[in-house]
Amino acid sequence: xxxxxxxxxxxxxxxxxxxxxxxxxxxxxxxxxxxxxxxxxxxxxxxxxxxxxxxxxxxxxxxxxxxxxxxxxxxxxxxxxxxxxxxxxxxxxxxxxxxxxxxxxxxxxxxxxxxxxxxxxxxxxxxxxxxxxxxxxxxxxxxxxxxxxxxxxxxxxxxxxxxxxxxxxxxxx
Amino acid sequence: xxxxxxxxxxxxxxxxxxxxxxxxxxxxxxxxxxxxxxxxxxxxxxxxxxxxxxxxxxxxxxxxxxxxxxxxxxxxxxxxxxxxxxxxxxxxx
Amino acid sequence: xxxxxxxxxxxxxxxxxxxxxxxxxxxxxxxxxxxxxxxxxxxxxxxxxxxxxxxxxxxxxxxxxxxxxxxxxxxxxxxxxxxxxxxxxxxxxxxxxxxxxxxxxxxxxxxxxxxxxxxxxxxxxxxxxxxxxxxxxxxxxxxxxxxxxxxxxxxxxxxxxxxxxxxxxxxxxxxxxxxxxxxxxxxxxxxxxxxxxxxxxxxxxxxxxxxxxxxxxxxxxxxxxxxxxxxxxxxxxxxxxxxxxxxxxxxxxxxxxxxxxxxxxxxxxxxxxxxxxxxxxxxxxxxxxxxxxxxxxxxxxxxxxxxxxxxxxxxxxxxxxxxxxxxxxxxxxxxxxxxxxxxxxxxxxxxxxxxxxxxxxxxxxxxxxxxxxxxxxxxxxxxxxxxxxxxxxxxxx
Numbered sequence: 001x002x003x004x005x006x007x008x009x010x011x012x013x014x015x016x017x018x019x020x021x022x023x024x025x026x027x028x029x030x031x032x033x034x035x036x037x038x039x040x041x042x043x044x045x046x047x048x049x050x051x052x053x054x055x056x057x058x059x060x061x062x063x064x065x066x067x068x069x070x071x072x073x074x075x076x077x078x079x080x081x082x083x084x085x086x087x088x089x090x091x092x093x094x095x096x097x098x099x100x101x102x103x104x105x106x107x108x109x110x111x112x113x114x115x116x117x118x119x120x121x122x123x124x125x126x127x128x129x130x131x132x133x134x135x136x137x138x139x140x141x142x143x144x145x146x147x148x149x150x151x152x153x154x155x156x157x158x159x160x161x162x163x164x165x166x167x168x169x170x171x172x173x
Numbered sequence: 174x175x176x177x178x179x180x181x182x183x184x185x186x187x188x189x190x191x192x193x194x195x196x197x198x199x200x201x202x203x204x205x206x207x208x209x210x211x212x213x214x215x216x217x218x219x220x221x222x223x224x225x226x227x228x229x230x231x232x233x234x235x236x237x238x239x240x241x242x243x244x245x246x247x248x249x250x251x252x253x254x255x256x257x258x259x260x261x262x263x264x265x266x
Numbered sequence: 267x268x269x270x271x272x273x274x275x276x277x278x279x280x281x282x283x284x285x286x287x288x289x290x291x292x293x294x295x296x297x298x299x300x301x302x303x304x305x306x307x308x309x310x311x312x313x314x315x316x317x318x319x320x321x322x323x324x325x326x327x328x329x330x331x332x333x334x335x336x337x338x339x340x341x342x343x344x345x346x347x348x349x350x351x352x353x354x355x356x357x358x359x360x361x362x363x364x365x366x367x368x369x370x371x372x373x374x375x376x377x378x379x380x381x382x383x384x385x386x387x388x389x390x391x392x393x394x395x396x397x398x399x400x401x402x403x404x405x406x407x408x409x410x411x412x413x414x415x416x417x418x419x420x421x422x423x424x425x426x427x428x429x430x431x432x433x434x435x436x437x438x439x440x441x442x443x444x445x446x447x448x449x450x451x452x453x454x455x456x457x458x459x460x461x462x463x464x465x466x467x468x469x470x471x472x473x474x475x476x477x478x479x480x481x482x483x484x485x486x487x488x489x490x491x492x493x494x495x496x497x498x499x500x501x502x503x504x505x506x507x508x509x510x511x512x513x514x515x516x517x518x519x520x521x522x523x524x525x526x527x528x529x530x531x532x533x534x535x536x537x538x539x540x541x542x543x544x545x546x547x548x549x550x551x552x553x554x555x556x557x558x559x560x561x562x563x564x565x566x567x568x569x570x571x572x573x574x575x576x577x578x579x580x581x582x583x584x585x586x587x588x589x590x591x592x593x594x595x596x597x598x599x600x601x602x603x604x605x606x607x608x609x610x611x612x613x614x615x616x617x618x619x620x621x622x623x624x625x626x627x628x629x630x631x632x633x634x635x636x637x638x639x640x641x642x643x644x645x646x647x648x649x650x651x652x653x654x655x656x657x658x659x660x661x662x663x
Contacts, residue, residue: 048637050229060250068226071265098220111608133409135265153266156334215409217395221458224447224515229545230461232513236619237308237327238656245314245654251564252529252537254467255507257451264410266300
């Protein structure tokens, strides 16, 4: 009787070993500071495009999101709170929408408004430049324009890490 | 008419034995695939999954209905199995 | 034809345990990306009408998540069966009035890219008690383009027999059936618009695989009538199923699905299943329509015969039409109305759905033996149509 279970048991153990050994990309990684690649993107509802290098001196969080992405939708209200609270201290949040059709973002934002700037990356050029390999992806850039942290994915509780890192970067001169 | 009973011997271990190496083969292939995965770039990026994340692309939108239909089929047909599905979708996190 | 005391026939929900496994696989949460399945509750009323049998009853299914790591799903279903199938009519069994209750529970645990699932299920009728438990692991890999899953399941069935008008249990009859199932699945994103699924499943059964009420028939020496005798089945059966499915996103926003499954077992049954599906949303997603076409064909089990030439013809004999050479063709139409699309109270979304399936069964070597005054073996081949209706409400919270 045990013999019948042998093959499936072996398979389960093998897959278990696979999964334990498998390297899921770390949810948050610290980056050795290097300049964040510069870019210019149109902003939703604003005449002028936004250029990253012009925001030197501010702590910038770049969040790649899409209306079809559940965790992205989940973190939106949290990002909005963070933006409202830390804006006066020099914090900026650029939410980059990666969808080819801007109407999808419009439909979502009509129900879940946000006060932070929404940038449109319809051709996914910025996503490629920043090597986005998870949805959502959140990147933190310090006042000197260097990349400091990358968060891949979002799970409730991650906002605590965001807050700690943003506060640390704001304290830097 | 003499009553010789014809014998049919139900085939036993034959196919079961075939099943095991087949499955081991699949497992091996999967292991090799996953070890190679670091070298090949995913050709559909996470930000390109808009269509796949669309609810109409879900394999099963109402499990309560499909499981009953699966039950209706299996009760009246000789075949069973092979109906599991998954994957696709948003690919978030 | 011998007339025994009116014998009760099993509910059509026999061979329920393999169906349980299928149901479990669906309940336990199909492998997902590294996100838990949505929380929802569904309540359904279902009916099946065909082949002389009427089955109806409610079902509920609830899924709740905890701490964004754990997802629990619980389901309950009742089938009330009445009527008489063709086998019952032939054997002079009294009409059925029976109930089957099914309970399912499964738990998913998500850690990183891996989902671990355990599930249990029970199906209870007055003469059939089916239990099963399963474990499954599924992992997203390769940039979430690939999902691999492995499942192993174990079933324990207890088969008894009821007799007489009061349907009292025969205390001297109790049989067991054990089942081992294991399956491997691979889901692969092929392009931005195309997903593919491969599944392989092997089932090994050991024990009482037949039916305590069903009988075979054999030709009497004069060739003008038939007599019945109990079925004798092998005590083991190993089945294999391999399936491939594809789903493609059409540019005008619709989805088309195609699938094929090949089944073979140690009883020499070979079966092909082909499916085609089309999903089309309307009116900005307020209404979604699904059309499904399915074709199924199987060859007979090697010990099956509609009419054996004489008594004790073989060591194994069976006349279950489910093991005959047969085919089914079905068409299904489903309409879903999303009447709540944005947050109201604690509900994120709510919808109402209705589904109708029309299934045509056609047998190549099973005859309608209920006809009198016909030379056995020349009765018309049996066929019947069944209607399956389902109505359900779903809420997401």
